[in-house]
Amino acid sequence: QKEVEQDPGPLSVPEGAIVSLNCTYSNSAFQYFMWYRQYSRKGPELLMYTYSSGNKEDGRFTAQVDKSSKYISLFIRDSQPSDSATYLCAMTPSGGSYIPTFGRGTSLIVHP
Amino acid sequence: SQTIHQWPATLVQPVGSPLSLECTVEGTSNPNLYWYRQAAGRGLQLLFYSVGIGQISSEVPQNLSASRPQDRQFILSSKKLLLSDSGFYLCAWSLVAGGLTDTQYFGPGTRLTVL
Numbered sequence: 001q002k003e004v005e006q007d008p009g010p011l012s013v014p015e016g017a018i019v020s021l022n023c024t025y026s027n028s029a030f031q032y033f034m035w036y037r038q039y040s041r042k043g044p045e046l047l048m049y050t051y052s053s054g055n056k057e058d059g060r061f062t063a064q065v066d067k068s069s070k071y072i073s074l075f076i077r078d079s080q081p082s083d084s085a086t087y088l089c090a091m092t093p094s095g096g097s098y099i100p101t102f103g104r105g106t107s108l109i110v111h112p
Numbered sequence: 113s114q115t116i117h118q119w120p121a122t123l124v125q126p127v128g129s130p131l132s133l134e135c136t137v138e139g140t141s142n143p144n145l146y147w148y149r150q151a152a153g154r155g156l157q158l159l160f161y162s163v164g165i166g167q168i169s170s171e172v173p174q175n176l177s178a179s180r181p182q183d184r185q186f187i188l189s190s191k192k193l194l195l196s197d198s199g200f201y202l203c204a205w206s207l208v209a210g211g212l213t214d215t216q217y218f219g220p221g222t223r224l225t226v227l
Contacts, residue, residue, distance in 0.1 A: 044202070
């Protein structure tokens with residue numbers, strides 16, 4: 001079992017839809033959770049960063065962490081064609097190694 | 113603000129040729145630096161990381177090597193490329209601040225095709 005599981009998709013939605021992207025993980029030591037967006041042929045860019053459980057909102061994006069279920073989500077409201085990209089989750093434990101463990105990414109396609 | 117540069121952006125090399133990819137970071141000091149490879153349809157594979165000048169840790173045994181000759185410069189090299197070295201190479205940097213974990217920031221990447 002991989003430490004971080006992420007459905008590769010592609011996930012295809014119409015413009016304006018609410019998108020839910022998810023990752024599950026097995027290491028209960030993970031405390032810091034990140035979401036990256038990667039456009040085709042570009043480097044990943046950090047979207048959101050959260051610590052421990054709870055929600056964090058930034059514009060149309062909401063990151064949610066449920067540590068009891070070892071499940072994290074990224075919600076995109078009012079999705080736009082410009083949101084079409086691959087979304088990678090990443091996480092690290094508190095203390096010890098600071099190198100994130102990445103999911104393989106979910107490809108999102110928002111069609112007009 | 114911090115910026116990270118990688119070059120070249122695209123590279124096509126024959127099998128058996130040498131490789132040198134360069135990464136530089138501006139606007140910060142003593143960053144942690146990382147080399148990743150991202151093969152088509154696959155996740156990020158950590159190749160090397162460095163916590164300081166001359167300090168390199170290798171994550172995957174292979175025909176690649178890395179060096180950090182200056183604080184904000186990270187170089188990925190190979191003496192003889194293999195077909196399997198094709199991929200998208202990403203450099204990243206991070207800082208550890210106040211006990212918080214690193215958040216990695218990525219460069220634009222180098223797309224390497226070995227023919």
